[in-house]
Amino acid sequence: MAPSKRQTKSVPKPPQIDPTKIPTPFTASSPRLRSFLDQLDPTKVYITHIDRHPPEYKKQIFTIPVILNAAIALLILWRTYSAGPTYLAILQTLFGYTSSATVDTLRTTKGEQVTILLRRVGMFALDFSLLYFLGVWPVTFFFEQPANPLSYRWNLGFRKEEVVVRVSRHWGSEDLMQGVKQGQENAFFKTRVLPAIDREFMKKTAYLMMGGSWDLDFQSMLDAHALVEMKAVELQDLDRFVLTHMEGHGWVVWQWEGETDVIESRRQKVVKFKTTLTEMGKESLFWRWTEIVEECRDKDGGFTAEGQRVVVKRVQDEFEKEGVDFEEVVKSVGGLE
Known part of the structure; x- marks a missing residue:
């Protein structure tokens, strides 16, 4: 099944991109996504992810x-x-x-x-x-073209992993990427994009995600699976992305972190923190840090904001005794939550 060629607005080849001019948190799209992006309407904003709910x-x-x-x-x-x-x-x-x-x-x-x-x-x-x-x-x-829920299921069936493509409804890329405030500073980003990728909301299966701001693009979902079968893209290339078109830059994307990504990121920072101290010959400070954190975490009231401040103060004192700047070490590993 080859992806359809729907008529969309002609998009010229984007010029050389200066990443510093793309509003946060978006970045230039990967060339791997080109075959998929060519199927989309540049006036719209899209969200893609993989629906891993059981087929039943x-x-x-x-x-x-x-x-x-x-x-x-x-x-x-x-x-x-x-x-x-x-x-x-x-x-x-x-x-x-x-x-x-x-x-x-x-x-x-x-x-x-x-x-x-x-x-x-x-x-x-x-x-x-x-x-x-x-x-x-x-x-x-039953009859909407080029694809509808019935034709989508008829062609795709029910799979363990399905590409979900949501498309903005009654608003688009101009609302998000033009004006004084763009990207994460834009009101549409805060009121339309962020609620649509909220952790609790993402627990829903695709068909329950349609609403006033987002619809399901069934043809793009079929196109995405066709491209996966053709090895033009991988499933992971379409997982947790916000896609929008920006004048002068072409398609720009933002991949948000899933729960497992956050956990893995924190684990890697802790490992890097320990490695940095070990290389300095101060591995004992790492174990002293964990002792202080666990001690405060187990106290009555839990790990409150005040408790965290106490931890930071105690840890800084321990590091100062060894002649190590705690804040500099933390900054070198990208921060510790």
Whole structure:
């Protein structure tokens, strides 16, 4: 299955990028993503990640909208069948023909005429609401092009690892990357992007992530899997990325840290902290640091802000006794939480 070639705005080859001009936390996109980025709309903002929920769970979640949309479609078909003759009779009357909907103004009272009018207005209002507010659901679910939830599942099935591509709804790259405040300083970044990658929110499966600010781009999800099968990209190349297009720079990306990344980053810093002290011949300071941290952590009240300040003061005193600048060592390893 080759990725589709949808028509999007033509994007010229970006010029040589000066990374210092790309707003934090974004960086220039990797050439490995080029085949995927070519499928996207540069006016939109995208979020990609890998959905690793069990296939059976995904099936259960997907069954609910299938049943719901099928029920709505059947309701609309039944209403069309049952109300069709009534609307046809009213239409005939409008064209001047006599039908079952024609009101004899000579044989009916004004009260009866008002009652008939109100009944028909109510019928029009209910049927319009049914079509306008609910009718769009089964249409987009079953028939939206170039892809829809049903065609997506029909082609992909249910897998252990699925690429999820969310696309901004009612806002886009200009809102995020133009103006005085861009990137993480932008209001859209704080109110649209960060809530969408919140740790608790990311526990949801893909179909539950749609809302007022984000939709699922089913065609891009199919394209992504096609590119993975073609070995053009790897699954990991699309995990936890925010993608947006910036004038003068082309596509820029930000990969946020997952929970395992944070833990691993902290572990590596501790290892580097110990290695640095060992190379200085001061490995004993590392073990003294761990003793002080554990001692304060186990005290009543837990590791409070005040407790952390006490730890820092005690550790600094220990380091000073050995002629070592604690803050300089911590800075050299990138900081310690």
